[in-house]
Amino acid sequence: MTAAPLALIDRPDGAILFDTPAGRVSAAAFLAQARALAATLPAAANLVNACRDAHAVALGIAAALLRGQVSLLSGDPSPATLARLAEDYPGAAVLTDADVHAAIAGAGQAGGPMPEFAAGQPAMVVLTSGTTGRPVGTRKCWGELVARSRAAGERFVLAEDAPAQVLATVPPGHMYGLETTVLLPLHAAAAVRGERVFFPGDIGAALATLGGNAVLVTTPLHLRAALDGARPARPPGRVISATAPLDPALAARAEREWGCAVLEIFGASEVGSIASRRTVADDDWALYPGVTLALADDTPMVAAPHAATRRLADRVALSADGRRFRLLGRDTDTVKLAGRRASLAGLARLLMEIEGVRDGVFVAPDDLDRNPIARLAAIAVAPGLSAERLMEALRARVEPAFLPRPLVLVDEIPRDGLGKAPRAGLLALLAARAP
Amino acid sequence: MQAKSTGGHLTTDEQATPFELEVARLIVEQLHLETDPAAIDPVAPLFGEGLGLDSIDALEMSLAISKTYGVTLRSDDPRNKEIFASLRGLAGFIAASRAG
Structure with a gap:
């Protein structure tokens, strides 16, 4: 028919x-x-x-x-x-x-x-x-x-x-x-x-x-x-x-x-x-x-x-x-900001593709689903790169809504024996440097 | 461990006026930026490049400006290109609207 x-x-x-x-x-x-x-x-x-x-x-x-x-x-x-x-x-x-x-x-x-x-x-x-x-x-x-x-x-x-x-x-x-x-x-x-x-x-x-x-x-x-x-x-x-x-x-x-x-x-x-x-x-x-x-x-x-x-x-x-x-809640890798969906792992991949970046993660704050102005944070190991240069490179790869705020440069990302970066450690690292 | 802030800005020799610095402080505080207000170049772009603000920030900024100065931002204002171009444009608009 x-x-x-x-x-x-x-x-x-x-x-x-x-x-x-x-x-x-x-x-x-x-x-x-x-x-x-x-x-x-x-x-x-x-x-x-x-x-x-x-x-x-x-x-x-x-x-x-x-x-x-x-x-x-x-x-x-x-x-x-x-x-x-x-x-x-x-x-x-x-x-x-x-x-x-x-x-x-x-x-x-x-x-x-x-x-x-x-x-x-x-x-x-x-x-x-x-x-x-x-x-x-x-x-x-x-x-x-x-x-x-x-x-x-x-x-x-x-x-x-x-x-x-x-x-x-x-x-x-x-x-x-x-x-x-x-x-x-x-x-x-x-x-x-x-x-x-x-x-x-x-x-x-x-x-x-x-x-x-x-x-x-x-x-x-x-x-x-x-x-x-x-x-x-x-x-x-x-x-x-x-x-x-x-x-x-x-x-x-x-x-x-x-x-x-x-x-x-x-x-x-x-x-x-x-x-x-x-x-x-x-x-x-x-x-x-x-x-x-x-x-x-x-x-x-x-x-x-x-x-x-x-x-x-x-x-x-x-x-x-x-x-x-x-x-029943979203899977923990998926975030939605400004009406667009992204994967935290995918964003981290884009970050690590930038020349000079040795390691990188994106972190979603706890209030992401409740606070309309919440932003992602990113932590990167990139000796020789300034946060400004890194943001510039990210801006060319990532939609504005997913750009990290803050972007923190560290000597090492706290990863466990399996190479995973437990969220608690990342949040602690971010909290430690908050004003 | 060294932590650096975001918020890249182009540097010129322009000096911010006291009122521009006041508006810069308001923006930095309201948008939770990690930039030193005094380090914002008054003629550098606020959005995209420069300070790197986006539309979510524009909305937050409009609220802060309306609460602090009683000045309302509008999408259909023909001066918008100038207003949002830089700290100087924005501060100039606020000063003029308050006076008027």
Whole structure:
């Protein structure tokens, strides 16, 4: 049986999808813009979507679908990432915000009949950098993306009579931002403010312009900053947080000070958003409609409509009915910072690859999962190298979030007879030199 | 055993003004940097190279500046490139916003 094709947009013609500095974009106008952009795309199998505003990212994905091209997206559209992509996907075209804005300048308000794409049509490859420095891609077909947006719309009870006004502090190329600020408005009752907000002052100013149904899509880090900043004159109706566990105390504070519900999404770049909870009320995560989780020899496997069954990196306990799960903690080598995952062993390898480094380890502080501004520490043996030179070399190999603070140079790393560096010894070494 | 701090900075002959030094102290304290505030070159980049700050630091810095000086940083400020370019740019912005 072949699945029915799925429309590019499943919203009323006049529904607002994006609220941009150039004006509000209705479903019909978005289609006209997508067609105008598609006509300008160069012939290529793959399109690197290096746009930074959500509206442009969405148009790039839509135009690529219209041309039968696959979009390549990365949470980190830095020149280094783009250069690596060019090597891995020879011949890929690159699309920027400026390209999109130039292409849609003359687009009208109506784009004709709504296009449909087969559920199995390859839509995008989402790239995560991991710790090897080489981006790793997850393929997503059109059906998987549409089904997930609809599931989110159902879970967060989004309705056309009062569409959610989405305001985000997360970048649109990261899987979480992609789902909530780029894909969601195509198939669920949400209008996304195209410009990302960052500082508490940005959030307050943007909220003042939105209606009562404002949803702040954010992370524990940004939420904490927003709460520490001046109270917004008009707080959001709802907060959605992801990328790292939200401290229940922080969630409770937001609910109290802003008078709104604070919800959390659980997901990963490979599998996308799969579950949610209200942090102050639930320890358990409730799976999205249509998403299932099963344990194969303790390894959680996620299945979802039109998606390949994929492994989840976390350890979980499943409820009896299989619809809820609880996290059992991460393996001690995996750390997550600024929404990106890395392996401590992998980071240590990168450190030891630097010429002049004889030994090196990365250490995660005890409060890494609770403190949004916690940083990794690194200890290195590198006679003849200054900490400054070493940081410079690390900066070229490691994503900014994983750069150590502090980086400590020592004569010897305390290793046991098996060559392992016990964590207690490393923490003691770090504590000994703290002010 | 010798332990050295992070926070590489380019060195020029520029001298920090007393207010720049005050802002440097605030940054070092709030971001738990291991740099001597007096050693921060007022014209060297704060982000990436130079002092090596990132977006998490930018957020922390905005809170400290708002609490200490009542000055709000905004993403859409056309002067941002200048403001975040160096300690001098940031201190100049804070001084001007406080006065205004």
